[in-house]
Amino acid sequence: MTQDRSIALQVVNQIVALIHAEQLPVGTHLPAQMLADRLRVSRSPVNEALALLHEKGIVTREKHRGFFVARPVETLEAAAPDTVTAAYFQLAEDLLDGDLPMEVAEQTLRARYGLTAAQLNTMLTRIAREGWGERKPGYGWQFSTMLTTPDSLLQSYRMRLALEPAALLEPGYTLDARTLERLRAAEQHLLDGGIETDTADQLHDRGVRFHEALVEASGNAFFIDAIRRVNRVRRLLSYRSTRNRTRYAAHARQHLHILSLLEAGKNEEASQAMRDHLEHTLTALASIRGVLRG
Incomplete structure (x- = not known):
């Protein structure tokens, strides 16, 4: 799976979660820029995610108007088994438990959580976007000590x-x-x-x-x-x-x-x-x- 495809699938799940959590009624407009701002991603993966949701019948597309909720989301409908999200939460737990150093090499993370290079990049991109980790010069990452107590x-x-x-x-x-x-x-x-x-x-x-x-x-x-x-x-x-x-x-x-x-x-x-x-x-x-x- 390519990096872009992996990010888009993550965004699919986030959009479905948003529709589910806010009980958005059928016909609700889903502007791509609004979703990009809410999810803190660029419009490109949002547009790809909306196209995938259109294929699944969760949203509908209207010419020159954009995407709209096509049916209620009664339960969370995952787009695919989300290996990246599972690894994300495990990494968070490991940091809070003190089982993972605050500075670590990318290869160590990839091996520890059983991720492909694209999956690892997707997870680390999310962490960086959320503000609790950043890339060091080279291939290492540093996590914020502000979050561990x-x-x-x-x-x-x-x-x-x-x-x-x-x-x-x-x-x-x-x-x-x-x-x-x-x-x-x-x-x-x-x-x-x-x-x-x-x-x-x-x-x-x-x-x-x-x-x-x-x-x-x-x-x-x-x-x-x-x-x-x-x-x-x-x-x-x-x-x-x-x-x-x-x-x-x-x-x-x-x-x-x-x-x-x-x-x-x-x-x-x-x-x-x-x-x-x-x-x-x-x-x-x-x-x-x-x-x-x-």
């Missing part, structure tokens, strides 16, 4: 505690109705059973989309850049925290409450509710430090 995740939440409530109070704050309904549907999906059935990727990305969308509605480019950066670097410990899912129902209800306040124009109350929500999460994470350690 429970304190890292707690510190990221304290940073968000300072930023996100303030974003909701920015002058001209506007959360459009379509975004609000999309976010509300995603939270209801969790309460309707998604907490138990969604993957770690889906749970993490659903939370990221909620918080980033609310900050983006502030229109403050500095806030937006900061929240995107912190969300990239907290991904690994966030995955591990999904082992304990008992807190997610409360989080979904808190998210829905914040959305209702914003819809009513009660931004002061929404800001306080966001502060309470993040403080609640900090307390919950502190109580599962053992899970975060491995």
